[in-house]
Amino acid sequence: MDNRKKGLSHLHGNLKTIIKLAFVESVVKFDPRKLWKNPVMFVIFIYTLYVFFVTLDPYLFRDVVNISNFSRIYYIEITIILFATIWFANLAEAIAEAQGRAQADSLRSMKSEIVATLYDPKTSTEKKIFSKDLKYNDVIIVRENEPIPKDGEIIDGSALIDESMITGESQAVMKESGGDKTSVTGATIVRSGTIKVRVTEKPGESFLDRMIALVESSKRQKTPNEIALNVVLAILTFIMVFVILTLVYIEIALSIEIDIATMVALLVCLAPTTIGGLLSAIGIAGITRVAKVNVIAKSGKAVEAAGDVDVLILDKTGTITVGNRIATEFVPTKNYKMEDLLYNVVIASIYDTTPEGKSIIKIAYKRGIKVDTKNMGELQKIPFSPQTRYSGIIMPDGTRIIKGSVDAIEKETGYIPADLHMKSKEVADQGATPLLISRNKEVIGLIVMKDVIKPGIRERLRELKVMGIKTVMCTGDNRLTARFIAKDSGVDEYIAEAKPEDKLTVTKKYQAKGMLTAMTGDGTNDSPALSQADVGLAMNSGTPAAKEAANMVDLDSDPTKLIEVVAIGKQLLITRGALTTFSITNDVAKYFAILPAMFFMIANLTSLNVMHLASPQSAILSAVIFNAITIPILIPFAIKGISYTPASATQLLRQNVIFFGFGGVLTAFIGIKIIDIIITTGSVGHVIAISYYILKVMLALIGVKI
Amino acid sequence: MIYSQYISILLTFLVLAILIPIIGRYIADVYQEKTTILDVLFYPVEAWIYKLIGTDSKKSMDWKEYTVALVLTNITFGIFAFLILTQQGGLPLNYFNSPDMSFRLAFHTSASYLTNTDFQHFNPVTQISMFSEMFAIMLLMFVSSATGLVVAVSLIRGIKNSNGKIGNFYIDFVRSITRILLPFSILTTFLLVFMGVPDTLTPYIILHPVTGGSSIMPLGLNAAHTSIELLGTNGGSYINGGNSNPLSDPSNATIFLETLMMLLFPFSLIFAYGEMIKKKSESFVLFIVTFGLLLFAVLSVVNIEMQGNVMLSTIPHLSMSSGNFVGKDTRFGVVYGSFAQTVSVYTNTGAQFVNIDTMLPGSQIFLLFGMFIQAVPGGIGTGFTYLLLYLLLSVFLGGLMVGRTPEYIGKKIGVKEIKYTSLALIVHPILIITPFVIALLFNPFGSVTYSPHNLTELLYEFTSEAANNGSSMTLNDNNAFYNIAGGIIMLLSRFIPIVATLAIAGSLSNKKSLPERGGSMRTDSITFALYLIGVIIILGALMFLPVIVIGPLRDYLRLSHYG
Amino acid sequence: MKYIKHVRGSITLLFSMLIIVSVIYPFATAYISTYVYHSPYSNVPVIYHNGTAIGSPDMVENFTQPWFFHPRPSMTDYFSLSSNSSSNYGPVSPVLYNFTLQLVKKYYGGYISFNNTTTTIPINMVSYSSSGVDPDITILSALIQIPRISHYSGIPQKDLLSMVTNNTVAPFLTVVGIPYVNIVTLNTYIYDIMQNAQ
DSSP states (O other), X not given: OHHHHHHHTHHHHHHHHHHHHHHHHHHHTTSHHHHTTSHHHHHHHHXXXXXXXXXXXXXXXXGGSOGGGOOHHHHHHHHHHHHHHHHHHXXXXXXXXXXXXXXXXXXXXXXXXXXXXXXETTTTEEEEEEGGGOOTTOEEEEOTTOBOOSOEEEEEOEEEEEOHHHHOOOSOEEEESSTTOOEEOTTOEEEESOEEEEEOOOTTOSHHHHHHHHHSTTTOOOOHHHHHHHXXXXXXXXXHHHHHHHHHHHHHHTTOOOOHHHHHHXXXXXXXXXXXXXXXXXXXXXXXXXXXXXXXXXXXXXXXHHHHOOEEEEEIIIIIBOSSOEXXXXXXXXXXXHHHHHHHHHHHHTTOOSHHHHHHHHHHHHTTOOOOOGGGOOOEEEOOOTTTOEEEXXXXXXXXXXXXXXXXXXXXXXXXXXXXXXXXXXXXXXXXXXXXXXXXXXEEEEXXXXXXXXXXXXXXHXXXXXXXXXXXEEOSSOHXXXXXXXXXXXXXXXXXXXXXXXXXXXXXXXXXXXXXXXXXXXXXXXXXHHHHSSEEEEETTSOHHHHHHSSEEETTOOTTHHHHHHHHHHHHHHHHHHHHHHHHHHHHHHHHHHHHHHTTTTSOGGGXXXXXXXXXXXXXXXXXXXXXXHHHHHHHHHHHOOOOOOOOHHHHHHHHIIIIIIHHHXXXXXXXXXXXXXXXXXXXXXXXXXXXXXXXXXXXXTTOXX | OHHHHHHHHHHHHHHHHHHHHHHHHHHHHHHTTOOOTTHHHHHHHHHHHHHHHTOOTTOOOOHHHHHHHXXXXXXXXXXXXXXXXXXXXXXXXXXXXXXXXXXXXXXXXXXXHHTTOOOOSSOTTTXXXXXXXXXXXXXXXXXXXXXXHHHHHHHHHHHHOSSSOOOOHHHHHHHIIIIIXXXXXXXXXXXXXXXXXXXXXXXXXXXXXXXXXXXXXXXXXXXXXXXXXXXXXXXXXXSTTGGGSTTTSOSHHHHHHHHXXXXXHHHXXXXXXXXXXXXXXXXXXXXXXXXXXXXXXXXXXXXXXXXXXXXXXXXXXXXXXXXXXXTBOGGGHHHHHHXXXXXXXXXXXXXXXXXXXXXXXXXXXXXXXXXXXXXXXXXXXXXXXXXXXXXXXXXXXXXXXXTSOOEETTEEOOHHHHHHHHHHHHHHHHHHHHHHHHHHHHOTTTTOOOXXXXXXXXXXXXXXXXXXXXXXXXXXXXXXXXXXXXXXXXXXXXXXXXXXXXXXXXXXXXXXOOOOOTTSOOSSSHHHHHHHHHHHHHHHHHHHHHHHIIIIIHHHHHHHTTO | OTTTHHHHHHHHHHHHHIIIIIIIHHHHHHHHHHHHTTSTTTTOOOEEETTEEEEBTTBOOOOOSTTSOOOOOOTTTTOTTOSOOSOOOOTTOXXXXXXXXXXXXXXXXXXHHTTOSOOSEEGGGGSOOSSSOOXXXXXXXXXXXXHHHHHHHOOOHHHHHHHHHHTXXXXXXXXXXXXXXXXXXXXXXHHHHHHHHO
16 A cells, blocks of 8 residues: 555646646547547537527527527526536546546656667677667666666566665665566666566556556557447437437417427436536546556456456465464473474474565574574585475584474484474464474474455455355465365455466356456466466566466565455446436436426426426526536546445345435435525626535545645 | 225235236147147147148247238238128128128228237127128137237247247147137136026017017127137127127126136236246236236226216216216226226226216326236236336336346347337337328318317227227227228337237247346346336326327316316 | 247247147037036026026116016117127217116106105116116116016016015125015016916
8 A cells, every 4th residue: 555655656646637637638638529439418518508509599499498588697507507507527537537547658668769779689799779669579788787678578687676666665686587577677687686577568558558548548448348338328328318308399289378498408408418428438438547557458358347346266375364484482392492493493494485485584583593504614505406395504523504494304314203293284284384393313393384464454354254255265385274264254265276277177166157367467377377267367576478478467566456446347337327227316306396397387396396496497597507517526436436345245236225326315405495594685796606605515525735 | 885995906816816826838839739639629629630731740830930920810810701791782691681781890890909909989789790790790709819828828939939930820829819818718708697697599589578669689790709809809899889788798607707807818828928938937927017006906996986066066966976977887886897897907808898088087087098008917918028028118217227238037138139029019100190180181070160078089099099909989980091090000009019029039049048147137026017017107108198188188177167 | 030930930939829729628618518518508597498598697687668678779780790889979979967867757757657666766767777788687776676566567566576585686695796686587486386387
């Protein structure tokens, strides 16, 4: 969490710029060619222009305007509000776009133009070149304290790389050719070492470029869900145009005075303008929210698919447990004291640079032991090998201190003391790992190595369970350990002694059952599974192959992100559904405002005026104003997403129907009534003051102070 | 007294509740070609028909082929009936010397019976010969009911199957008639005859009443006609005055039976659905939705009618204690008569038990609303189809609201389904409102001013035709405009949704069926049922409120002024 | 034209259905109905008088003579063959109001002149039915007519009263519908009594 804030802190200063940009862009979006993409708003735009022309010269439209009663003020008011409605919708989209672009820019800003050293392998010559001129598959040399110009893969050498500008993590990471740590990101800096890097980024096709395309409405590919919703909205709009059109003729037939502004007002109120205006903003904001957690999605579909996921395949290490096991307990045998054990433990682990080894030393020191290794003379390292399954030290005097698994030590010493034998069984039963220390074929004691479940992960897994998402843990550990951790953390299923291929098998198994799967991965081994899974989140630290196969890349290389991405995907769909419901149920109240006003001259429909609105004109104005201002009021919801508490689908449905369905009806009744009171009793000053406060609250909600 | 009458409604629903799970299971068995008791009787007959048709009885069709077969069959039957009606003057069994029908009236009539509307722009006694009755009217009543059933069944198969096939049209069609419609019609014919409804080849009897002169009492195939009329939710009675005529519905026992007959198949089909997809809980939700809305409408209408006409209650010495008896026959009573009429309109039967014209405006609004929705429970097959269309739309919005790509019974609801669903649903308001406005502009009432009641009548006419309902408020409608416009409305509003539904069935049948997973939105919960009710009401209200306002609502408000 | 075979299919379907639903169904049910009830009219109740069919409880006549029970008003002139069976009056129509008002006055006048004990005219008696040939009236509608009938027919009021009670049709299963009397039946009794008295 902290990393993220650090990485993107400069964004906050940009919010004002975002708003400024959005205001400009929202005006540009009045271009009919751009509006055309949004059927609801396009229809509204056409009718708004119509009313505008009527306002200019009512005499040209005698059929639909009652000239003798023509009130130009009323027409001007309606025209302004209608234009405002469309402008608000444009604004919503523009804000979402600007925010997304700012997000992308902030990620890209690190990649400013730099001079790179192009290396020609044939002639072994070097040449200075601007990074923008680098092509796919070019090989470059990056030396100490030089920035890496583009995304690529290390083909030779190793280096410590500072990635803090992207991840916020201050500690430099080791990368080297071969293996799974070959991938480097543009704009990160080599702190030590020299590497040859093959550029894997095609100009304009980097992940960032792809993400930027997703937040620009003109280039954005709509997801199937969004297209389907658009169909529903277009049809609703069509029906409303049809209903209103026929109403005009009904009025003609019944010789009711027609007032085209009122008709258009009714149309605008009944068409799903609220959701129509916010729809693309919601989609864009979804991508941006993913980017805010430092994940780059390659398509909008991937984000939505994350919301649909049924099975999460999680790596134990890094996702459920904190990186590696740590020592939690030291048990000497009967003949030894604790100090002896700790002393030998430290010495045995001196050359063990694995996180586990480091943790052992750290904890041993914490227990109060002091070892002066400098004066020990030449220590000979016994490296860990998969065959021996132990590591250790040979001291100058030939003393052999090793640390290893129970089997390995038994092989070394030929025996295990009875008390430690018991203890090691007990430890293993609890899912922890016993390590034994021996000194010259004599067992000294036992270290308990335990996995530590990440803080907060239990709650997250419980939430997933409530939402009906199944979790599967993959681990290389043995069955016992795996079961213990699975039970402890609340994972539904586990796969012990998993090989990298197993992830693919599991994914396929669940997909065959018709379930959507999500998984994380970093190694080249993972790439088939990443591309097979419906949502594949690759770690930025992983190989280019893995990153290419996945449909999302996590810049922080934190596998826990997968859960966050799922939540964002869900939130995206919920926001769409909830605002659609709100938009449609609003209409009920608007009907009650406008219909009595429209037919007030033909019959005693006044009793329909349940809201007791002051006059027909004020009723219509209130409804249209309410319709218009719901768009900006809801922009923060569209951008930030509707917050939801994890619950079963039925509970979510109930909550959202009550809140947005009934809420929609109620809000509209209250809102229209309040607006009616304001415009009939308030002065122009009041109206301006209130608009100002609304604007202020709205901006405050997305983080701008004015 | 009044409350005991309300118990009659409860009693009807109770008997219905016992019957529908049983009949539902039977219907499911029929379409899944399981062994049923009628196999012995009908296997040879069916085998003979399939042989003549030349269709491989095992071959399941994709939606396009199914649609072609269905449409061609309907066209063939429609043209045949049209020819019979236009030639009936010269055909046998013409006891009342009924003349040949004019082309426009024959068009309207054959369209009307072919589409399960059964709207009558003619006098059923004097303008239809007994030959036409058998070879045009009865034929089309069976055909339209069977067509409704097969469309619903193919949609169910679309939901169930994953192989792109939705069944064999000929088998479905033939079995709909031989296994469902015909046996039940025969059964109810005898029940009705037992209760005193005529069923004979004798066309009429001449009476010499004590008041002098003589009069003709029409007999004929009344019971056989009434059976398929009500079981197939056709409407369009054998005799004038609809089913309120004592010859079609002689007692308070027959109206009880006839009300059950209308409700039987629309509700049974809901249960057959659960049997076929092997998820009975889905049936319960659909049942709760339809039954809940129907019960609400029934109780509202009955209540409004029992309160009586406020305008008339200002007349001195007039007792309104028995409710609004205007336009209702004595033996049914106001409660049961209004109940039966509501059922008739809501099942899209449209048979007349009481006169809708003289019902109170509040009741008229409820009846119109039933036809706007068409799914509570709606006509045989079609009602269920519409219900599923509303459900698909609700699942779509609801699915989004719970944060998942919407799916129903393991089938993802995509752009294609939504397109066709919307198409099927918007045809309805367009076909009601367009002719309504055209009629208004051309002023069919001549110099008559547009009283709210006239507008209601006009609206009711087109709504009834577009809903393939067939009930009517007495509008003088046998003229070229109403015949031709009506015929076109009925055909379009029947076959556009049918083709759209089959397309949905086709699209769903091509999708793999996903298992029920933890996160999927359950469509068999009470929450979902209530939500579905909300969607149905709001969609209906949004589209139709303006026309309700100018017609019956104004009448309603006018009437409440007397109070 | 891969779908051309369906032309054959639909025509075959037409002819097989004609046989089943247009021939077998109506003929068989009509034959059995007439056979079981030994009557060419199947099970329709017909009232005979000296061998002539004089009426049916299923069809009302316009009993205008003052010694008969009067039926409810009819839009179709009590004639089953005419098409327009119901009123065209909307529920808020002034025509309906005036029509009802006139009828109430007529019956209420009758109440005054025959010392009736009821004080109001039931809506049942002064409203059109749905069928236009409604042969039934409610008990109250029958009772208000008794003094008049008694006066013109000479039948004592209590005999008429017991005639009404004896012929009251109870609601089906005691709840469906309301109690009513069939006036064709009642008037046939009156006709018989008056014939015998002559």
